[in-house]
Amino acid sequence: MEETPCGFNPRPAHQRDLAYAESFSVDIPPSPRYRRRAKGVILEELQRRLEKAGVWDWALEMEVRALWKYGVEPIRDERLRATVARFLGIVPLAFYTDVASKSGRFHPPWQRKRHGTLRSIVESCALLPGWARHIPEILDDRMEPDPRAVDLALAATIVSDVWKKEDAGDVHHGAEHGRVAAERWAPFARGEGLDAETVDAVADASVWHMGLYAPGWTRATVLTPITRLVNFPDVATSLSQLAIVYEGRTVIL
Numbered sequence: 001m002e003e004t005p006c007g008f009n010p011r012p013a014h015q016r017d018l019a020y021a022e023s024f025s026v027d028i029p030p031s032p033r034y035r036r037r038a039k040g041v042i043l044e045e046l047q048r049r050l051e052k053a054g055v056w057d058w059a060l061e062m063e064v065r066a067l068w069k070y071g072v073e074p075i076r077d078e079r080l081r082a083t084v085a086r087f088l089g090i091v092p093l094a095f096y097t098d099v100a101s102k103s104g105r106f107h108p109p110w111q112r113k114r115h116g117t118l119r120s121i122v123e124s125c126a127l128l129p130g131w132a133r134h135i136p137e138i139l140d141d142r143m144e145p146d147p148r149a150v151d152l153a154l155a156a157t158i159v160s161d162v163w164k165k166e167d168a169g170d171v172h173h174g175a176e177h178g179r180v181a182a183e184r185w186a187p188f189a190r191g192e193g194l195d196a197e198t199v200d201a202v203a204d205a206s207v208w209h210m211g212l213y214a215p216g217w218t219r220a221t222v223l224t225p226i227t228r229l230v231n232f233p234d235v236a237t238s239l240s241q242l243a244i245v246y247e248g249r250t251v252i253l
């Protein structure tokens with residue numbers, strides 16, 4: 001499309017952002033040190049599954065490494081951490097490859113590329129511990145967040161978006177994806193021996209992770225502190241306006 005004489009590009013914002021996203025390339029090879037240190041048995045099994053499916057490459061390895069660094073490994077409760085890690089081994093492959101926005105109108109441009117759903121979860125998990133300091137109900141007398149609340153919220157953040165799309169057919173769960181994921185999570189986690197209270201807290205926060213925009217929300221709905229802790233980073237990292245914050249030149253495109 002032609003530019004106007006003043007250089008203003010009249011394409012819709014999401015199309016400009018997509019062109020901008022194309023300029024990114026992620027091809028940094030993984031370090032040998034990481035291979036030795038972080039690849040536990042669960043991660044190796046996941047890698048084998050993704051390799052077998054033909055979707056494993058350097059870019060996906062970078063994203064999976066980030067998921068472990070910011071999402072899985074910070075979960076302090078060992079049993080919850082292991083259960084989340086194993087759950088990631090059975091979720092649809094689409095979670096690892098799909099773009100974050102089917103319509104292309106939501107999420108910042110880098111999440112509208114391949115691995116975009118995965119990237120949006122990584123970014124939410126990265127913000128979450130900092131945001132935990134702004135949820136008064138989970139702070140102790142020294143204003144330190146309850147580690148268990150952060151654990152549950154990290155787990156729910158990961159769980160909430162893993163079942164946006166099925167591998168078979170062109171089935172997208174739309175706004176129901178948090179509920180669908182919770183329905184898959186609960187029996188799996190119970191089968192892994194996780195206690196009911198933990199299973200339900202993660203499932204509940206997954207169902208309501210979209211906050212006011214979760215299906216079924218009314219003004220009478222009370223969102224728990226853990227759900228609010230999941231909701232804010234989820235919203236913050238899915239705003240397309242994040243491109244303005246992330247890369248100043250987008251402002252003047």
Ligand SMILES: [Fe+2]
Nearest residue numbers: 160161177209
């Ligand atoms: Fe979601």
